Amino acid sequence: MNSRHLLSGCRRVLAAKLQFPLNTQTRSLNLHEHYSLGLLDEEGVPVPRGAVASSPAQVRSVIDGYGLTDAVLKAQVLAGGRGKGHFSSGLKGGVQICYSIEEAVKTSEEMLGHTLFTKHTGEQGRPCNDVMVCERVYCRKEFYFAIVMDRDTNGPCMIVSTEGGMNIEDVARDNPDAIIRVPVDINNGISDAETSQVADALGLSGEQRDQCKFAVERLYNLFVKYDGTLLEINPLAELTDGRVLCLDCKINFNLSPIDSLINFDDNAEYRHPELFKKRDWTQEDQRMLRQT
Numbered sequence: 001m002n003s004r005h006l007l008s009g010c011r012r013v014l015a016a017k018l019q020f021p022l023n024t025q026t027r028s029l030n031l032h033e034h035y036s037l038g039l040l041d042e043e044g045v046p047v048p049r050g051a052v053a054s055s056p057a058q059v060r061s062v063i064d065g066y067g068l069t070d071a072v073l074k075a076q077v078l079a080g081g082r083g084k085g086h087f088s089s090g091l092k093g094g095v096q097i098c099y100s101i102e103e104a105v106k107t108s109e110e111m112l113g114h115t116l117f118t119k120h121t122g123e124q125g126r127p128c129n130d131v132m133v134c135e136r137v138y139c140r141k142e143f144y145f146a147i148v149m150d151r152d153t154n155g156p157c158m159i160v161s162t163e164g165g166m167n168i169e170d171v172a173r174d175n176p177d178a179i180i181r182v183p184v185d186i187n188n189g190i191s192d193a194e195t196s197q198v199a200d201a202l203g204l205s206g207e208q209r210d211q212c213k214f215a216v217e218r219l220y221n222l223f224v225k226y227d228g229t230l231l232e233i234n235p236l237a238e239l240t241d242g243r244v245l246c247l248d249c250k251i252n253f254n255l256s257p258i259d260s261l262i263n264f265d266d267n268a269e270y271r272h273p274e275l276f277k278k279r280d281w282t283q284e285d286q287r288m289l290r291q292t
Contacts (some may be wrong), residue, residue: 030187034132036249039226043217045244046211050134052076059087059108064100064132070136071104072097077116077126085110085118087111088125094118097136104133137245142235143202144168145216145246147223155186156223158194160201164235190220204238211244212236219246228252 014213031039034052041047049066053059063071075082075094082094091110098104108131115125142165150157161179163171171178180201184190195213204212215236223231237247 030078030250030252032078032130033074033249034076036251037132037246039222039251040219040246040249043218043222045215045222046243047249048072048134048137048245048247050132052130053108053112053133054130055112056105056108059131059133060101060105063104066135068101070099071101072132072134072136073104073107073111074132074134075111075116075128076120076130076132077121077128079116079118079126080120081118082116082236085116085121087128088115088117093129126167137236137237137243137247138240139165139235139247140240141202141238143237144171145198145219145233145236147220147228148229149229150181150183153183154278156184156220157199158182158184158220160198162202164237168234184220186224189224190217202236204244207242208238208244213243215246223251226251 032052037047037050049068050072051062051065053062059073073096075087077094079085085094087094087110090111091107094111094116096107096111097277103256111128111131114128116128117123117125133265141162144159144161144164146159146161146168147156149155159179159181161168161171163175163178168179182194182197182201184194188196190214195216196209196215199209199212202212219231219233222228226253230250232250233246233248234250235247236244238244
């Protein structure tokens with residue numbers, strides 16, 4: 001199967017790789033970015049410094065606490081296309097770069113408590129109750145990295161591209177050869193050869209190659225540990241200071257996870273109750289809420 005077929009269309013095809021039997025109902029737990037980055041940090045995966053804030057006062061406290069000069073505010077809504085969205089307050093963009101603490105506080109007032117509209121939210125939009133406040137970093141290169149469950153190989157498959165920081169669906173459409181697949185044998189776990197293949201596909205060398213391999217191994221272990229159905233890092237970045245960081249993270253968890261790629265567990269909640277407590281029902285389809 002070539003890369004164009006694997007990712008034809010858009011991120012839907014990443015989800016399409018999770019092809020369960022038609023008579024099996026599946027639902028996914030989708031966590032906010034700050035929770036996902038927290039999971040990465042717990043596993044030792046390098047991420048930017050920062051924290052979540054639910055008020056302008058907390059935004060000020062986070063920036064003061066980390067001693068930041070510039071800061072990035074990211075709307076915590078479960079919808080794609082944040083950067084090109086707009087708020088009910090009139091503010092354009094769900095990701096804001098701020099050059100002073102006062103600018104960050106003022107900008108957060110136009111984000112928090114307002115509705116963000118993107119091409120994925122529909123006319124109703126999504127409420128922005130929190131913002132992720134993190135350090136501003138300077139990227140030398142941006143890459144794309146994801147892990148999905150691949151029915152063709154009966155196991156996890158890593159998907160990487162040197163064209164990160166943009167919509168992967170656009171890459172799939174315009175330059176499918178830039179997308180590389182690296183399947184992993186779930187019974188044996190990820191190997192040094194496979195982490196090396198990812199780092200080499202991204203053109204990394206020296207210390208940055210080692211950092212990438214370390215991050216990829218930890219990301220894979222997290223994906224398996226929490227019954228992930230999709231783990232997406234966009235971008236995975238090489239910074240001008242030499243660090244390799246995961247700057248943005250999306251993780252989906254299957255509520256009926258695969259235990260052996262053939263048999264389904266009854267429910268994932270008893271396995272990971274700490275994750276399910278973090279579900280944000282304000283971001284869910286209200287029809288789903290009424291069914292619970």
